[in-house]
Amino acid sequence: MIHAPVRLAGLVMLACLAACTVGPAYRPPALETPASFKDAGVTWNRVTPGAAVVDDGPWWKAYGDPALNALVARSLAANPAIEQAEANWRQALAAVGEARAAAWPALGLGVSGSRSSNALRQVDPAGLPGLEGLTDGVTTRVAVQANASWEPDVWGSVRQQTIAAGATADASGATASAQRLSIAGTVISTYLSIRQLDIDLELLGRQVALYRALRDTSEAAHALGGASFDDVLAARNRLDQATTALTTARISREQAEHALAVLCGSAPAAFSLEPQAGYRFVTPAVPATLPSDVLRARPDIAAAERQVAAANAQVGVAQAAWFPTIQLTASGGYQGSSLAHLFSAPHEIWSLGPQLAVTLFDGGARRSRVAQAKAGYDSAAAGYRQAVLAAMQEVEDDLSALNHLGEQRRIQGDVLARQATLLANRRAQHAAGTASANDVLADELSEAVARKNAADAQAQEAMASVKLWVAAGGATAATKIARGRLDTDR
Template sequence: MATALLLGGCAVGPDYVRPQLDLPTAYKEQGPWKNAEPGQIDSNQRWWEAYNDTVLNGLIEQANQANQNIRLAEAQYRQAQATAAIARASLWPSIGASAGATRAQTNSPTAGSRLADTYSVGLNASWEADIWGRVRRSVENGDAASQASAASLGAARLSIQATLAQNYLQLRVTDLQKDLYARTVAAYTRSFQLTQHQYDAGVALRSDVAQAETQLRSAQAQLIDLDATRNQLEHAIAILLGKAPAAFSLAPLTTDSAALQASMPAIPTGLPSDLLERRPDIANAERLAAAANANIGVARAAYFPTLTLNASGGYSGVSFSQLFDTPSRVWSLGSTLAAVLFDGGARSARNDQATAAFDGAVATYKQTVLGGLQEVEDNLSTLRVLDQESQVQDQAVKAAQLSERLALSQYQAGTTTYLSVVTTQATSLTNQRTAVTLLGRQLVASVALIKATGGGWTVADIDKAATSAASGKAGQ
């Protein structure tokens, strides 16, 4: 026993060390952030609140509580916790109790046939001395897997939140496009009426009327087409909220409130090394590597014998009334040392399997980090380019609108053809829609950048996952 306790500190297999990465000291791309931006992402707030949109805030709160993928991740985390608890239980002895009564007939040459009753009660205990650390490595594996599942829960939450935010912002941009086309249809209707009156007065050609009507009907068709995009986005939001599409609707922006409530926040990216602590998918991959490392120790412990200590005690007698008397007392102590002498190479194969699994987990971890760096760089680059493009596009919109007004005035004065009006109106509409589309791309890319940098999540949130999982279970 003393020897077992002395050897209890030994654990075969490599101790885990986080895989080393050669990370850059800064990102290649720098964000186009402006001092006048109204929102600021920081670790003390829920990131979506930086967009200053109360409807978006409410939708994400609903998704946090009702999204089925988040509930699945919560259930998987509770399952991982239970698995870790099972592994930890092996550190302690197992204790059982038994009670029995038998009636048996015996035959002997001297006493003849005899019918007798036997009664027994007792306790028994068994404990595997973890000399080589097999159990402790199993506990390490279970704990690391549980932490990986907690990080996976964080990744699921962040993914759902980001997807919902992007869908919502795209829907609002679609509302802006619908408002643009509604105003355009109204303007084209006036132009059509103008050409019709001038044709009736004999100062315009029939082709002018046809061109004006063609332009009007085309704008009406494009306005109707936007409904398909909006409906699909609304359906996607409903599913993210855990609702059937028929049970959810989102009021559109009207011409009286067409200004987009959401605004671009300032997003601090930090350093590339921050991603190791701020992205849940990277934390998940790192913890899975730790779990795979512990499995190597479990596999190598199979090369060594196992020592099991057993103890039992109780009472056994032929009379129930005298069962607990001293003569009926029984006890036993023992130990078993068992080892596999030949297994056809199975243990060696399991060790190779565990080592390969660890190597694969390390590669997955490093690739996840590289993917995270790429996502940050991609979205930083996208936002920088879109910021420059939107500034130029705003100038193009102003120029196109001026050209449209001048062409219409010239047509009314009879100094140009209606074809010039049609051309300038089409150019103005195209540029205005491009400007709205650029705004939508900027908002979607900003959400993608927030997700790429972790959305305020840190590895410290792993310790909070148990509370979140418990609340998720209670809410089901």
């Protein structure tokens, strides 16, 4: 009988061994993140890596378009790429449970039965010398046995594997969030491009009509001797070029609608988006400061950091292979020749015992696995740093683009205002008889071109803002932005 002090010492020793987790402690890779970005005068607070992904809700509502909101919601619910990413996430979560289960004992129950006889049971033993004592019979064996086995996680291999699986699941979840963010951004940009093309088609159609009128007046003037045939040819070329531009815009509009249908999980033939008269583009304003969780909201950065954590845990798994393993097994049950008296003491069987195993020589396999795991960590850490640097570049690029596109939009607005004044003056001159009809047509054409350029500049600015908020993580950034246009002078 084992005395209490001995049992207590054994438990203490087992607890100490269980605490001996091998492997390096995890620390997120150190990065020098800027306190602010240089473009557009925006100050972005410093963030800590490895934080959870932030989701503050439907950030696309900042664009103030109910039709757009409905399309984004539809795409998030039906896009196959999102469904695939979320299925991968569920698969990774299930793998965490599988890794965690290795720390528990395995229990089993088996029931077996057999009947057997010797090959000479049809031969009369009395007729064969030496076999007179052989009996003709059938042997029956019935067994019911339970078994248990447990490999204590003395060196923390299972714990490290569970940590790695959990970090991988976190990375998969962040990747699913990144897919949702990407799809939402693409839907918004595609939708805005369709609205831009609708405006372009209307204004290009007007330009074609004006070029056709100029061609007709040129042909009429040539017939009267007031214009050369070269003037006619030039007018025809301008009409054909405008018609070609109109056809190209129609192709782009149809293809953008097809792309939007697929993003929303629909076949192009079953989807349509009607033009919206008088559409106005809204660009959410860039605030003077943004909170520290903006870059933290980028799910691709969160996924990259979680991959580093998983790679770090795999180093511990590889290092644990250098230490011996202990396996405890036990089994018990009953075995007999019939079920009638099977569950009785004479038929009881059992076994109990530990097993210690250690690898003495493996040709360097364990050393190679540890080296592979460490190299995997270095690769994941470098990938994380690259993801952060790429995010910073995207934000800088998009801030710069948004800043310059805002200036371009203001300039094109001024051009349109001046051209509208010129057109009004030309019409007044025509009414007074001091300007020809061709002069009015030319100014109307210039006004249509200026109106198209102004609308395109507004659309490009709005789409640039979409890229910025996607680069900033989407939800957190956009919900801190005041609704409305970028400037009050629009």
